[in-house]
Amino acid sequence: MNRVRNSWSIFGSFIFAATLVCRADTIQLSSGQEVKATVTKYRNHAFEVRTDDGKNASYPANSVKRIQFDPGESPSKLMTRTNGTQEGKVAAFENGGFVVVQPSGTRTFPAIFVEQAEFVADRGQSIEVISHGQQIDISKHLALGNVTIVDFYADWCGPCKAVEPTIQQLAKSDPEIAVRKIDIVNWASPVATQYHVSTIPRVEVYGRKGELVGTVRGADPAQVRQYVAQAKSAAR
Numbered sequence: 154m155n156r157v158r159n160s161w162s163i164f165g166s167f168i169f170a171a172t173l174v175c176r177a178d179t180i181q182l183s184s185g186q187e188v189k190a191t192v193t194k195y196r197n198h199a200f201e202v203r204t205d206d207g208k209n210a211s212y213p214a215n216s217v218k219r220i221q222f223d224p225g226e227s228p229s230k231l232m233t234r235t236n237g238t239q240e241g242k243v244a245a246f247e248n249g250g251f252v253v254v255q256p257s258g259t260r261t262f263p264a265i266f267v268e269q270a271e272f273v274a275d276r277g278q279s280i281e282v283i284s285h286g287q288q289i290d291i292s293k294h295l296a297l298g299n300v301t302i303v304d305f306y307a308d309w310c311g312p313c314k315a316v317e318p319t320i321q322q323l324a325k326s327d328p329e330i331a332v333r334k335i336d337i338v339n340w341a342s343p344v345a346t347q348y349h350v351s352t353i354p355r356v357e358v359y360g361r362k363g364e365l366v367g368t369v370r371g372a373d374p375a376q377v378r379q380y381v382a383q384a385k386s387a388a389r
Contacts (some may be wrong), residue, residue: 177191178220178222180192180202181217181220181221182212182216182218183215184216190202190210192272193272194271195251214249219246220246220247221244222272228241229270231253233268235266241253241255241260242254250263276298276328276329279332280332282335283335286344288343289344291335291348292363295359297362298361299329299361300329300359300381301331301363302332302333302356302359303356303357304334304335304356305335305355312372319378320332320356320377323377323381335348337350354369355370358377358380358384359384360384
């Protein structure tokens with residue numbers, strides 16, 4: 154049984170790693186260099202990007218020849234000088250313009266008329282404690298457009314400490330993952346009663362649209378990673 158469980162753990166970790174690597178934009182610089190990274194914003198005539206290892210970088214628009222955006226990206230928001238706010242899936246940046254797929258068709262917005270663009274939904278704080286025993290509406294704290302991990306825990310819970318490093322690492326290494334922590338304080342607290350918490354750690358993983366992907370009861374980091382990989386690979 155342990156051998157089978159270990160095999161699934163390795164398989165789940167492989168899926169998770171593959172998900173992180175595959176979802177990236179391709180940036181072709183005027184110098185000929187090609188960069189794989191997630192483009193997060195466009196402002197002040199420059200593209201802000203985040204690499205797989207969590208580092209940030211910036212490329213002036215005049216140094217970028219072309220960007221092929223990941224087809225799985227969420228709809229983006231462009232603030233233009235001439236057409237107001239525009240929403241749609243940005244397919245590419247080429248010939249000095251953003252190619253945007255909208256319900257009415259594909260349009261190109263020249264970069265000189267775009268003041269700012271957001272390609273990745275803002276997750277807010279990467280890690281936030283949202284309750285210390287009080288009742289709370291989880292749905293109001295989900296980072297929509299991103300994957301949200303909700304962690305029910307208590308300071309006195311030993312197994313909670315076993316899964317904590319995995320949760321911390323996920324949030325710190327991936328800008329599209331947000332963690333919302335709920336300290337139940339004790340079994341009789343209002344929030345523990347509200348959500349019928351009888352086991353901790355209890356980790357719930359929510360998808361980009363706020364749907365519950367899976368719940369992990371007990372310290373099982375591999376299962377948490379599998380649910381996160383499943384949530385990230387789902388259609389946006």
